[in-house]
Amino acid sequence: MGNLLELQQKINYDKTFDCVQCGYCLPACPTYETMERETHSPRGRINLVKMVAEEKASIEDLKDPIEKCLGCMACTTVCPTNVQYGQILEGAKEIIEENKSKGSLHKKAEDFLFQAFFPSSKWMQRLGEATWFYQRTGVQRLAQLMKITDVSPLHLGVFEKVIPPQPSPKIRKQRVERYMRKRPAKAKAAFFTGCIMDGVFFDTNQNTIELLLRSGLEVILPKQQTCCGALHAHSGKVDESRELAKRNIVAFQDEEVDYIINNAGGCGARLVEYHHLFEEGTEWYERAVEFQKKVKDISEVLVEVDGLTFPHAVHQTITYQPSCHMTNVQKVKSPPLELLKKVPGLTFKELKRPDFCCGSAGIYNIVNHEESMDILDVKMNDVCSVAPDQVVTTNPGCLLQMKVGIEREGKTKEMSAVHLVDLLMEAEPSGKE
Amino acid sequence: MEKWMQVLTEKIPNQQLISDLAGRYSYSFDASFGEHLPDLVVQAKNREEVVHVLKVANDYHIPVYPRGQGTCLSGGPLPVHGGIVLDLSQWPQEIDVQVEDLTVSVSPSVRTAGINEEAEKHGLMYPPDPSSAHVATIGGNLAENSGGPRGLKYGVTKDYVLGLELVTPEGEIIRTGGQTIKNVTGFDLTKLIVGSEGTLGVITEATLKLVPKPLGKQTMMIEFMNLRTAGAAISHTLTSGILPAKIEMMDQACIAAVENFRPSGLPKDAAAIIIVELDGHPETLKVEIEMLQKIMRKIGATGMTIPTTEKEADDIWFARKQVSPAIAKIKPTKVSEDATVPRSKIPDMMDRLQEIKDKYSLELVVFGHAGDGNLHPNILCDKADAAEMKRVEKAVQEIFEAAVDLGGTLSGEHGIGTMKAPFMEYELGAAGLDMMKRIKESWDPNGIMNPGKIFPEKGQKLVLTDG
Structure with a gap:
């Protein structure tokens, strides 16, 4: 890093001064609770960013505290001075990424994930098909095939047991790109399929489309869409994330849609937050703003359109594990609960601390496995005291993590984890006409 | 490794020691000014570890800085002379309510709000309510003798401490006070330790007093066209036979800041508002709220809001809570004071603050717990502007002098710490300060406990600029 001013700018030095170090973020931070150190608290991390910008500490000193942050953003909802923690975190990650030595295990693990799991072309099918292949052949052959045997810190074996059965490549190919309605549609929706959702939870995506259609919407799946870029940005690959954003903005803007819907x-x-990737006033910024205005979670749209009845009772006790990013970034809190209320037969029991992260956090549970499991243990304590039949989630990462949690607790006979839309489908929804 | 560190680390589990640079920087600050790098951070989880740390530190003359969650506004846990930060926040949290005695025993790491939550399960209440109660530890509250809005009716932390367990600077465990309301056995060391800002030892357990939880509460917001009338309204209320749980005040600048930051429906044209919370039996509350309305009308209040639902009341208190973050948006640096005056002198103090604001042309806003005379004049400035910071230093000094001249004190609830130390003699006189020093020297002969706090160092002046 040649120039101090440049470093200060990249690392958002000026934004660190918004933090008055009051400590109100401490009770909200999962890693402060499990790792028991200020170094792993939001306030501690912001202070370290400041120390690096003032050349009192090195980028190397910053690495561990930043990499161990879940990015759950729970701190931002309790912060009295509205510190832009997300931006400070991403800036720090970018600097660390630039400074990384190529040979480290962590680097290898990440390179594998970003080059093989979330690559920039044809990733969706490849991931799903790879999973399908993997399920038919077992983990060893896949590992050999993808040359990941030397990336031992990836605890993929843990996730092996919890991945649902995959449809064959043939079934995947049968999905069309446009679902028109015979009657005039209430609204036109574009569906953002997501990588892990489409790869691992293909059936959940199909159910999402089905719910939209039954609600009276027309649904299209723009062919050119790509990965959202979240995982790239969380790993300091901001340039790549920006490129992916541009491609999605282009992919979705050609169709005149009312909603851009996702279920992750x-x-x-x-x-x-696409507009945060571009400088205010630029053309891309404006296009990103137009794009993000239409972005909605499936639960928001189902509540807003209100086009479904749920005739079939589902006699189960459930709890809801909200996705941190949905709560703290999208600020979508009540729609999933409102939908659950409409399903007859459900008994809803709230977690004591629903807003405490489950520890999934993108690829955190793979690259920081032990820390993630410590956080999951706290979550599972809460879940087990509620003892539901199903844990409802709204994000693939959380869904996998909750499945891992149930497996670890040895509770696979008593409980399961489910995506909200799959649970809604169990109630056999039909359109209000 | 230095010898003291070697001896010290022998008896402390490795994962409770922090010596890497990133870790040490994470304990170099609190919620006040300044940053000081310790040589070592020790996270004590039981009294034996505290005893060990203090014995070693005392043998080798190493400074020890006890710390809770680092929410202090006066620099209490700052390791200004290096040495050891003793983090007590990770000690297992134990709250043991003795319902029939109306007491509770707590470990030092317990979050203050947790005590009240536990007490409420038994129809009881722990009244001290500093705004950081959900974050801060009771150990820190005891060391700083924290207050809070409810101080008006219920008093502050020191009024609820029956007994303490303390590890002395020489590493001995002593117990002061006991479990009873009445206790005149010997010197009242409990009261001496509470508010001593960690300069006399490390508190490892406390027995606190609880009171019955009031059955109901009622909020009221009153508007005034000038500050003096608001001050007079407070005096009239307190001499009318009504003792509210809280009386909070906001001046026009605070109201405007809140409305700009997060519009909350506060009356923007009012020169000041006061927010009152009454508590007690619901029938009594009905009578008192009517009395209060009459008093306010008579004295010239220009508007009154009496919320009818809990939600409406919460909204008013939420607006009050927004003052701190809202004024922080005015300028980057916030110098927050808590000079306190006798309640009758609030209008005079408000006049003096206005003069100081004009004299140094600074952004100065005032809010606070007006019912007990504990004001929070806040100066909004820019740390990068050296000339302005010089004016702030002078203004702060004049605020302290004004408070003391009016019969008040430097600090109502934040503590002296580092920043206010230079003004101690002005309030206490040379002999008064010397007596405190002599007590400190006999408790802590090697001066290892939180050195650099409360007592000014030779030639120390208020400094708000770096370098």
């Missing part, structure tokens, strides 16, 4: 809290959080 983490993706949605990135999509609504």
